Amino acid sequence: MSQLHLFDLEPTFTERSVREVTFQGKMGLPIHRWYRLTPSFSPKLAWDIADYFKLSQRDLVLDPFSGVGTVSLCMKYRGIPSCSIEINPYLCFVSSVKTRTYRKIADIESCLTAFAEVFARRHSKLPRPHDAQAWLNENRDFIPPIHNAERWWSPGNLMQLVCLRRLALEFEADPEHRDLIRMGILGILVPVSNAKHNHVSLTFADKPLPTVDLRGILAKKLSQIVDDLQAVQNLPRAEATIHFGNSKHVASILPRRPKVSAVITSPPYPNRFSYARETRPHLFFFDFIADARAVGELETDAIGGTWGKATSVLAKRIEPGNSLIAQLISPYTDAINGSGELMANYVTKYFNDIFAHAGEVAKVCKKRCRLAYVIGNSKFYNQPLPSDEILAGIFEHHGFALERIDRMRKRQSKRGLHEAVVFMHRQ
Ligand SMILES: C[S@@+](CC[C@H](N)C(=O)[O-])C[C@H]1O[C@@H](n2cnc3c(N)ncnc32)[C@H](O)[C@@H]1O
Known part of the structure; x- marks a missing residue:
């Protein structure tokens, strides 16, 4: 039976x-x-x-x-x-930022665009990648306190990330907008690192990632965030x-x-x-x-x-x-x-x-x-x-x-x- x-x-x-x-x-x-x-x-x-x-x-x-x-x-x-x-x-933090209800998406868009523009201006004053190590030595205090940050990011990428981190810490914005900016930055940390998703756990690639231009990568990520918030605006939602x-x-x-x-x-x-x-x-x-x-x-x-x-x-x-x-x-x-x-x-x-x-x-x-x-x-x-x-x-x-x-x-x-x-x- x-x-x-x-x-x-x-x-x-x-x-x-x-x-x-x-x-x-x-x-x-x-x-x-x-x-x-x-x-x-x-x-x-x-x-x-x-x-x-x-x-x-x-x-x-x-x-x-x-x-x-x-x-x-x-x-x-x-x-x-x-x-x-x-x-x-x-x-x-990721769970909270993703599940929050956001209103006034136009305000979010202006804030995230303004952030990307300020970053682009600061970025234009950074030295060229081959001088990144000297710049990092002068800006040690702003390197995230992870053990051996230089293993995670090559000097040119770490220099841009440090500049971005400093700006994100200083940038004045509505707390919910600030969280979205941080979410965007956190979302690109691994893609611009020397680590790879080849296994379930991250592993370091044999060759470090050459310097990439973070301005474009960040702007794309922030605009993805805005697009996604727009995409769910008219859906029913619960707490x-x-x-x-x-x-x-x-x-x-x-x-x-x-x-x-x-x-x-x-x-x-x-x-x-x-x-x-x-x-x-x-x-x-x-x-x-x-x-x-x-x-x-x-x-x-x-x-x-x-x-x-x-x-x-x-x-x-x-x-x-x-x-x-x-x-x-x-x-x-x-x-x-x-x-x-x-x-x-x-x-x-x-x-x-x-x-x-x-x-x-x-x-x-x-x-x-x-x-x-x-x-x-x-x-x-x-x-x-x-x-x-x-x-x-x-x-x-x-x-x-x-x-x-x-x-x-x-x-x-x-x-x-x-x-x-x-x-x-x-x-
Ligand atoms: C398999 S993952 C869950 C993934 C999730 N279903 C998703 O799709 O994102 C397990 C999660 O449990 C969390 N975790 C481990 N021990 C925990 C505990 N004692 N209390 C709360 N969360 C815990 C881990 O940090 C991890 O994020």
Whole structure:
């Protein structure tokens, strides 16, 4: 006999194309395209889940791992209220700026054009690229305090960026316009850097990028921002609230009412990707973070953090937080432990954190609610880790029933890896 399901099972989320799951589905879409975060998901996925859940303006959607605000942005322009949480201050800024409601686009256009013109005037006074290093030596105080900035940008590009940074810090404008200017600048930092998106994480190219003319690149980015705001002017819209915080404490971050009727989200996958590491140029460019120590703390507090200080935390033995976690993960961590204790500790910390998070989600959800968690599995020393099933087991403990797990697509990076959406509900 076929299994009885509580909800309509269509559409299926299996066999999806790369564009329907990953960041690639957003790079041609207004506002979504302002900044590329490779491990972020396709707006189409958020839309399809909203359809599947039959969400309306009476719902409240939570995304506790906002990233670049994909879920909130999609919900906003479908008229569905949402709230999101993000621990990384730069990504929180991106989510907030993208989901804000802007009026008087003509004023925004004048301000952004004026900024580009002032930059062009200052730019014309900069020395030629081969004198950039001497100029940088004289302007050391304005170089963003990222470790080894010269590795990120060749001298001619860094000189222009420093000039741009100085202007952005001094430029007087309405705070919302100023944020849009900063968003535009932050959106071009990687394209003009020596780093490349050849892998999930940024890597440095073999050859540094030669000097490019930042005036044109900036003007194009700022006009893209204006065009995109114009494109969404007549769409219906709902409130989207972005909170800066740690989703291990969801209940103390969100207001007590209204409660959440659906969760659509994607936590970090347990694959050692570091969001703090990936966003270092941006974190430091406009002082979203004070110093390297603070980056280490961010990484340690984040779920799945692994880089810098977080690695030393993982070097000490980490025990499963309770017997359920032990039961769910020990078949895998025991096998991983044979090859490396650090990785076994990493997996244990990851699921201890997911357990804390799930308990908090249970507090903020309505009695009846539906959940969609997008997550990828991993492999450690060739040992597969079924993250989707373990996550479902943890949420079941907190009172959510598993509806189904749809494995959406195979990942190309390694055999046996996939991304899944875990559908759960509470009745
Ligand atoms: C897979 S990404 C989410 C991408 C998002 N769905 C999008 O399309 O932009 C996971 C996000 O969770 C954030 N994060 C990690 N630990 C967190 C925590 N404890 N609380 C809140 N956010 C956290 C990371 O900084 C990252 O932005």
